[in-house]
Every structure is written in structure tokens, then in C-alpha cells.
Amino acid sequence: MTYNSFHPPRRILMGPGPSDISADVLSALSRPIVGHLDPLFVSMMDEVKSLLQYTFQTKNEFTIALSAPGSAGMEACFVNLVEPGDKVIVCRNGVFGDRMKQNVERIGAEAVVVDSPWGRAVEVDKVAKALDENPDAKFLAFVHAETSTGALSDAKALCQLAQQANCLTIVDAVTSLGGVELRVDEWGIDAIYSGSQKCLSCVPGLSPISFSEKAVEVIKNRKTPIQSWFLDQSLVMSYWSGDGKRSYHHTAPVNSLYALHEALVQLHNEGLENSWARHKAQHQVLAKGLAKLGIEFIVPEEERLPQLNTIKIPIGADDAKVRSYLLNHYNLEIGAGLGDFAGNAWRIGLMGYAARNENVALCLTALEDALSQ
Numbered sequence: 565m566t567y568n569s570f571h572p573p574r575r576i577l578m579g580p581g582p583s584d585i586s587a588d589v590l591s592a593l594s595r596p597i598v599g600h601l602d603p604l605f606v607s608m609m610d611e612v613k614s615l616l617q618y619t620f621q622t623k624n625e626f627t628i629a630l631s632a633p634g635s636a637g638m639e640a641c642f643v644n645l646v647e648p649g650d651k652v653i654v655c656r657n658g659v660f661g662d663r664m665k666q667n668v669e670r671i672g673a674e675a676v677v678v679d680s681p682w683g684r685a686v687e688v689d690k691v692a693k694a695l696d697e698n699p700d701a702k703f704l705a706f707v708h709a710e711t712s713t714g715a716l717s718d719a720k721a722l723c724q725l726a727q728q729a730n731c732l733t734i735v736d737a738v739t740s741l742g743g744v745e746l747r748v749d750e751w752g753i754d755a756i757y758s759g760s761q762k763c764l765s766c767v768p769g770l771s772p773i774s775f776s777e778k779a780v781e782v783i784k785n786r787k788t789p790i791q792s793w794f795l796d797q798s799l800v801m802s803y804w805s806g807d808g809k810r811s812y813h814h815t816a817p818v819n820s821l822y823a824l825h826e827a828l829v830q831l832h833n834e835g836l837e838n839s840w841a842r843h844k845a846q847h848q849v850l851a852k853g854l855a856k857l858g859i860e861f862i863v864p865e866e867e868r869l870p871q872l873n874t875i876k877i878p879i880g881a882d883d884a885k886v887r888s889y890l891l892n893h894y895n896l897e898i899g900a901g902l903g904d905f906a907g908n909a910w911r912i913g914l915m916g917y918a919a920r921n922e923n924v925a926l927c928l929t930a931l932e933d934a935l936s937q
Contacts (some may be wrong), residue, residue, distance in 0.1 A: 783798060
């Protein structure tokens with residue numbers, strides 16, 4: 565058998581992730597590799613940390629890019645904070661809220677699930693009731709931007725409830741970071757994780773995470789060992805911080821971190837609030853164009869996530885055939901429905917570098933063409 569080099573076509577990625585990335589971020593991957601303890605690379609890691617603090621809007625010292633995808637960021641938050649027997653209130657309004665529940669149960673902790681309808685934000689009043697009924701709960705976990713449905717929940721209000729109940733918060737910001745307003749310190753978020761491949765428009769495989777001082781104290785005072793050696797953040801932190809010699813923990817993905825650094829520099833240069841505004845503006849253009857095509861959104865406007873647009877598949881349209889047509893004729897990828905929405909919805913991503921006028925125009929033109937076939 566003969567093997568040849570893999571040369572993928574240039575796709576326009578407008579699905580739920582990964583998102584399109586700029587030429588500068590792609591180029592950063594090809595820069596010369598250096599050792600993961602090289603002083604110059606360590607200096608760049610310090611900049612990545614500072615840029616992530618800006619992006620999360622936090623001064624948390626414990627802010628790093630985990631050398632693993634967002635799913636590992638989720639697991640890192642749970643295995644470091646939650647111990648067997650702990651009670652965790654988990655908000656579930658889609659696939660990723662359910663994954664939080666599974667993490668809690670695998671640890672041997674108790675998950676008290678607060679269900680909200682698919683395609684809707686987490687219901688704040690239901691969470692308040694659950695906290696009142698479970699005064700021994702130690703954590704409140706929720707997804708800020710549910711990728712499976714395109715619903716945006718009120719993280720600020722949920723964090724306020726948790727603080728009133730003396731609970732720590734664990735927040736999924738995989739799809740929200742960089743795309744919508746998110747203020748870790750101001751809202752009082754204790755543990756948060758994201759992914760590099762969504763609104764940050766970097767290659768997949770890295771998970772920005774941040775822990776508050778309260779969360780760090782919980783980790784330091786655990787009664788049981790952290791179940792995962794690799795995800796034990798008390799070991800990783802000595803690699804990401806300190807004025808002296810950094811301790812070896814694992815071989816960092818050097819070139820991927822080059823790319824993340826470049827992506828964060830671009831976000832910083834644009835300005836975080838400008839990025840939030842750009843995502844909202846492009847969503848509004850897309851929404852207006854979809855309305856002209858007679859295509860409806862699933863999520864109510866006030867709960868809608870601008871960077872992940874979940875729409876109803878028009879009656880008579882063939883889900884797989886339309887998406888295949890877009891891919892084969894326009895090199896355009898949109899996402900299929902997930903979970904309860906499988907076969908009934910499409911997910912159009914406007915994340916990071918993809919949130920541009922030309923992408924929205926192409927998507928609307930291509931959809932109109934595909935639906936006329």
C-alpha cells in the first residue's frame with residue numbers, strides 16, 4: 565500500500581467548532597520548535613497566562629491553558645474540586661450539562677439535576693429552589709453557552725445565587741469565551757473552563773481554565789487524592805508559574821501554544837468588547853437573512869447565543885443532503901443537530917474569525933441554493 569501526504573481542501577467552517585482560524589494563527593504553528601522549558605518559551609507562556617486573564621476578565625493567579633481539549637478542562641475542574649460524597653447542583657439544558665452530571669457521578673459525588681427545556685436558558689428560579697432545598701450543596705455547575713442548542717444562560721444571576729448559598733461555581737465557557745460578555749471576577753465565578761477552537765479561533769487541543777482563590781483553597785484542603793495525575797492542577801501550576809526554575813510536569817504542545825498566543829494577541833488587539841459586539845452584529849445580519857429564507861430559530865431571541873445559531877430544518881428539506889451539498893459545492897461546513905435536536909436542526913457557527921461579513925453572505929447564498937435543489 566502506498567501512502568501520500570494529506571492535503572485537505574480549504575473549508576469555510578461555520579459549524580459548532582472548530583472555527584475558521586486566521587492565516588497568522590496558522591503560520592504561528594510553523595514557527596521553529598523550542599524546548600518546553602526553554603527560557604524564551606517560558607516567557608511566552610507568561611504572556612499566554614496574562615492574555616487569558618484579560619480574556620476571562622480575571623486576576624486569578626491560577627489561570628492557564630491546559631494541554632488538552634475543552635472536555636479535559638471540564639474534567640479538570642470537577643476532579644480537582646469535587647470529592648466523593650459531595651453534593652453538586654448540576655443545571656442541564658443540553659448535551660454538555662449532562663456531561664457535567666456524568667463527571668460528578670464518576671467521582672462518586674451526588675448530582676442534583678435541575679432540568680430546563682432544550683433550546684432554552686437555564687431557569688434561574690428553578691436553580692434558586694434547588695439551592696434552598698439542598699443547603700448542604702457545595703457546588704453549582706452550569707453551561708454558560710450550551711453548544712448543543714445555542715442557548716445562552718444568565719451566568720451573572722446564577723453566580724449570585726451560588727454566592728448567597730455559599731456554593732462554589734463551576735462554569736462551562738467553551739463556546740462563550742471571547743464571543744459574548746463574560747466577567748469572571750465581577751460575577752464571582754470560581755472555576756471555569758473553555759476551549760481553544762471556538763471563539764478564540766485557534767487550533768483544537770487546548771483548554772483555558774481559571775480557578776479563584778476560594779477554589780484553590782478547596783483543592784489544597786481536599787481529604788482525598790485527586791483521581792487524575794495528569795489533571796491534578798496542584799502539580800501543573802508549578803510549571804505555569806513562579807519566578808525561578810519551572811518544574812517539569814509534561815511536555816507542553818509547544819507549537820499549539822504558539823498558535824494560542826497569536827490568537828490571544830489578535831483578540832487583545834481587537835479589544836474584548838469589540839469582539840463581543842462583532843459577534844452580535846454578524847448574528848443579526850445572519851438572522852435577518854434567514855428570516856428572508858423563511859428559516860426559523862429554535863432559541864427565543866432574548867436567550868439566543870450569537871455565535872452558535874440553532875435553526876429549524878425547513879419542512880421537506882433533507883438534513884444530510886443539504887449539508888453535503890454545502891460541503892461539496894461551496895466548501896462550507898455547518899453543523900447537524902445534536903441530542904434531542906438530531907435530524908431536526910442545523911447549527912450555524914459565527915465563532916471568532918468566522919464571524920465576518922463574507923462568511924455570512926456566503927452562508928445565506930449557499931443555503932438558498934441548496935434548498936432550491
